[in-house]
Amino acid sequence: MVDKLSLRIRIFLFFAALAGGVLIAIGAGFFAAMRRVTDPDVINVLVIQDFISGFLGLGIIAWVWFLFDIHVAKAIEGLAGAIRARAHADVDGEIDRDHARYLGDLAPAASAAVMTLAETRNALAESVARETTRIANDKLKLEALLSDVPLAVLLCTGRHHLAFYNGVAQEVLDAGKAHLGLDRNLFDFLRDGPVRQAHARLMKTDSPDAATEFICTTQTGNRRLAARMRLVGEGTPEAPCYVLTLRDVTAELALHGRQEALLNEVFERVRPPVAALQTARTALNGEAGAVETLVPALESLTGTIDELGERFEATRTDGWPLAPVRSEDLAARLARRLSARGLTSEQVADPLTLRCNAFDVVALMEHLGRRVDAALGGAALSVAVRRDAPGASLHLGWQGAAVGEGDLASWLEEPLDEGDSSL
Known part of the structure; x- marks a missing residue:
């Protein structure tokens, strides 16, 4: 409780206690003398002496307290207020030392500390301003560079x-x-x-x-x-x-897709007629000499188409923006998308690092998995990524009847649902 009182009140209480102690000491001396003296004249002299001593003691203590309160306690509180004001506010003036002249070197020391604090604060503000300006300039330079x-x-x-x-x-x-x-x-x-x-x-x-x-x-x-x-x-x-x-x-992928679809269509449309010619040549072998003249050209055409087909398959991923992905991550992504659709699946993956467009691959396989589940009524699915030199293969399996080629072709022609953000 005493800690909550101001300094001046605590000093006043100290001197009040001192005055009370003086009065108690005078009173104790008076009663001790009364027990040994029986002469009324002497008793009267003792009473007058004790009253005079008490009043003089109280007066001296009050006078010392007043000087101490004005020149020490009040000066300390004023000095503390001045230090606090300069610490928390923008006050540049020096501390008035006249009010604290009885505090010895305390006022000059406090004034020096406050001046040092002000100088440090100004230096810090200037440093922050310089760094802020430098950062702003660097930001403008970086923006100018990155704009190109x-x-x-x-x-x-x-x-x-x-x-x-x-x-x-x-x-x-x-x-x-x-x-x-x-x-x-x-x-x-x-x-x-x-x-x-x-x-x-x-x-x-x-x-x-x-x-x-x-x-x-x-x-x-x-x-x-x-x-x-x-x-x-x-x-x-x-x-x-x-x-x-x-x-x-986006445009690059669309262009690659159109080019790949065109080349794929060329091979798909040319190979069946060539295969039919091969079959016809075999059936007519030896029956007409004119057919034999077509054999070298037909074999050359077949070899050319096979060679171009192999080169197309080897380079069909060139130019696509493919990113590396682990086979375990690819299988896990597909399993998560199937699970989001309410489909359960088992996944197995060989430890491989693949370069592929995982987003489209997973979207396509998830689309086929949903179609298989709808066609077969709750088929148990499995996902496997296997090494298939020189690359890898992604398998989507299920327990149940096989899917017809017509159904598979129609499923592949449907648009993909790419709305899942988990990829």
């Missing part, structure tokens, strides 16, 4: 919030009501599955220069983006920041 980069560049925090982006990113990701802005969630613009998985893969690596590539899509689904992610040295070990570069490959 044809790729979308984003700096994201470990919580996947935007900390920086260039103008190309704004053009690529702005869509509908969601407009790019600082501290916006990246997943307001991109589907989160590929980004989270790439971030998790990089956090498991020990190399600070490691980077990973993948394919992602915008939330609206109308853009396909080839992405490259690299961790940067800021953030927390649990959620480091990262730089994400994006390239719009």
